[in-house]
Amino acid sequence: MSISIVGSVAFDTLESREGTREKILGGSATYAAIAASNYTAPSMIGVVGKDFPKNYFDILSNRGIDISDLEVKSGNTFHWTGSYLDNINSAQTINTEIGVLDNYHPLINGKNANAKILFLANNDPDVQMEAITKSKSPVIAMDTMNLWINIKKESLIYVINHSHFLFINDGELKMLSGEYNLIKGASWAFKTFKSLKYLILKKGEFGAAIFGRGADEYFTIGAYPLASVKDPTGAGDSFAGSFLGFISDKDFNWQILKEALFIGTITASFTVQEFGPDSLLSANKQDLDIRLSLLKKYSSL
Amino acid sequence: MSISIVGSVAFDTLESREGTREKILGGSATYAAIAASNYTAPSMIGVVGKDFPKNYFDILSNRGIDISDLEVKSGNTFHWTGSYLDNINSAQTINTEIGVLDNYHPLINGKNANAKILFLANNDPDVQMEAITKSKSPVIAMDTMNLWINIKKESLIYVINHSHFLFINDGELKMLSGEYNLIKGASWAFKTFKSLKYLILKKGEFGAAIFGRGADEYFTIGAYPLASVKDPTGAGDSFAGSFLGFISDKDFNWQILKEALFIGTITASFTVQEFGPDSLLSANKQDLDIRLSLLKKYSSL
Numbered sequence: 001m002s003i004s005i006v007g008s009v010a011f012d013t014l015e016s017r018e019g020t021r022e023k024i025l026g027g028s029a030t031y032a033a034i035a036a037s038n039y040t041a042p043s044m045i046g047v048v049g050k051d052f053p054k055n056y057f058d059i060l061s062n063r064g065i066d067i068s069d070l071e072v073k074s075g076n077t078f079h080w081t082g083s084y085l086d087n088i089n090s091a092q093t094i095n096t097e098i099g100v101l102d103n104y105h106p107l108i109n110g111k112n113a114n115a116k117i118l119f120l121a122n123n124d125p126d127v128q129m130e131a132i133t134k135s136k137s138p139v140i141a142m143d144t145m146n147l148w149i150n151i152k153k154e155s156l157i158y159v160i161n162h163s164h165f166l167f168i169n170d171g172e173l174k175m176l177s178g179e180y181n182l183i184k185g186a187s188w189a190f191k192t193f194k195s196l197k198y199l200i201l202k203k204g205e206f207g208a209a210i211f212g213r214g215a216d217e218y219f220t221i222g223a224y225p226l227a228s229v230k231d232p233t234g235a236g237d238s239f240a241g242s243f244l245g246f247i248s249d250k251d252f253n254w255q256i257l258k259e260a261l262f263i264g265t266i267t268a269s270f271t272v273q274e275f276g277p278d279s280l281l282s283a284n285k286q287d288l289d290i291r292l293s294l295l296k297k298y299s300s301l
Numbered sequence: 302m303s304i305s306i307v308g309s310v311a312f313d314t315l316e317s318r319e320g321t322r323e324k325i326l327g328g329s330a331t332y333a334a335i336a337a338s339n340y341t342a343p344s345m346i347g348v349v350g351k352d353f354p355k356n357y358f359d360i361l362s363n364r365g366i367d368i369s370d371l372e373v374k375s376g377n378t379f380h381w382t383g384s385y386l387d388n389i390n391s392a393q394t395i396n397t398e399i400g401v402l403d404n405y406h407p408l409i410n411g412k413n414a415n416a417k418i419l420f421l422a423n424n425d426p427d428v429q430m431e432a433i434t435k436s437k438s439p440v441i442a443m444d445t446m447n448l449w450i451n452i453k454k455e456s457l458i459y460v461i462n463h464s465h466f467l468f469i470n471d472g473e474l475k476m477l478s479g480e481y482n483l484i485k486g487a488s489w490a491f492k493t494f495k496s497l498k499y500l501i502l503k504k505g506e507f508g509a510a511i512f513g514r515g516a517d518e519y520f521t522i523g524a525y526p527l528a529s530v531k532d533p534t535g536a537g538d539s540f541a542g543s544f545l546g547f548i549s550d551k552d553f554n555w556q557i558l559k560e561a562l563f564i565g566t567i568t569a570s571f572t573v574q575e576f577g578p579d580s581l582l583s584a585n586k587q588d589l590d591i592r593l594s595l596l597k598k599y600s601s602l
Contacts (some may be wrong), residue, residue: 088482209509297517
């Protein structure tokens with residue numbers, strides 16, 4: 001297995017200025033695995049309820065995603081209701097029905113426990129910790145969100161202390177580090193978390209950056225220019241999933257990591273242009289290649 | 302004359318989390334002219350009071366800045382007091398003593414009226430309008446700020462309608478266009494202002510972008526990574542001043558404009574790292590070249 005992805009699988013109910021959607025496919029592991037599947041065959045580890053529709057399983061397995069550790073439990077699938085009416089860049093949680101995510105303990109079977117990369121998509125840091133103890137993957141990558149910095153900081157810090165790649169957005173890095181300057185925030189993270197090799201900073205409409213420990217290991221690009229963002233749900237998950245899927249069968253050298261920042265950025269641009277994962281699902285290799293080459297053009301002297 | 306710069310010349314009293322300064326050299330024309338003087342010999346058009354110290358005139362003329370249209374009037378130099386305590390990226394005006402800027406009518410003599418570029422640095426749009434009518438420059442560039450969008454929108458729109466280059470930050474573009482999406486905001490600007498050839502978007506710690514009317518005329522870069530920003534006053538002015546100073550004796554082709562975006566970005570990085578224009582003034586050609594080459598490295602695949 002190249003990459004095992006542990007995270008939430010959900011129904012999302014959403015509203016933005018561009019419309020509303022009820023109980024569509026969502027979840028951090030879902031977006032990350034779909035995005036990764038453009039570059040490798042990932043496994044997706046999580047839990048759904050009996051109400052999870054058969055065609056959603058089909059969507060995932062038809063893309064080559066291994067769902068053997070996607071458990072089905074009696075009860076309802078996690079259901080998140082969020083709004084982007086006030087701010088298209090930041091979700092306001094309206095309601096969460098935790099369902100089968102309550103007291104969830106990830107199952108990671110042999111093949112998935114030995115993946116080259118374990119990606120802990122955004123999730124309760126206690127579940128992320130448990131996944132780390134059950135995995136033998138040599139490389140651990142993780143994502144998180146402001147909620148966990150607020151309510152489970154200690155567990156979160158434990159997880160970051162065991163991770164090699166940290167995906168984080170600008171607001172979260174400021175919050176976690178207590179630094180208002182992002183460059184200082186990144187330095188703080190490398191000083192604080194000894195395991196950390198790379199920090200990938202997601203800046204939404206302002207692009208992304210990667211920081212390493214090496215001299216001059218810093219690289220930054222703008223976002224792919226989109227005149228309409230309908231629903232940013234899953235943007236960060238698809239960014240990280242495609243970034244990691246892309247590098248999972250390669251050497252992690254600086255050149256590959258810079259290329260991966262482009263991959264993450266253009267993949268997320270598909271995610272946000274329509275509600276839910278529809279646009280990400282329908283983007284084919286040619287669509288991805290066109291945006292990749294345009295974004296490189298928009299970023300190259 | 303390659304470029305004539307009309308704008309404010311001021312005393313600035315400032316506070317940020319990094320300290321305070323009283324009545325130091327400031328003003329939009331000041332920063333823009335100092336920055337431009339790294340690349341050409343600009344003229345600086347404005348007004349100061351009898352209290353403007355002789356050594357400030359010397360600082361300017363020693364850099365090759367033509368100050369023949371920098372008038373000295375009886376009264377006090379414009380004095381701005383601002384605070385960055387709440388937000389390092391956005392100034393809060395504490396006090397303004399308008400002084401000799403009250404009822405100011407720019408003098409633009411023959412040589413300066415025929416400059417290749419007229420740059421209207423941030424200023425009252427009525428003064429900017431008057432400068433346009435007194436100038437014969439074939440190329441007009443302008444900057445503005447949220448204050449003028451709020452209180453003098455009609456005059457401001459007149460000025461933009463006569464400009465070829467618009468420098469604007471992300472918050473101001475959203476405010477002016479009514480669009481929350483910056484790409485849509487830029488499209489709106491090109492539709493609304495027929496004279497406009499290029500829009501340069503300043504995104505502070507998130508870098509900068511340039512939009513043109515041509516197919517694929519879009520280019521974006523990150524900011525120069527600085528672990529400490531002491532005082533962002535003049536960042537936008539130095540960005541625009543150096544950008545325009547750099548292109549003022551060149552053909553305005555897309556390659557030159559992309560290079561100018563790097564020039565503006567690294568120049569502004571010197572401005573913000575210390576209070577006032579000190580760091581901008583002390584940066585020599587080698588300092589500028591080092592940052593230019595690093596930022597290109599941080600932005601190149």
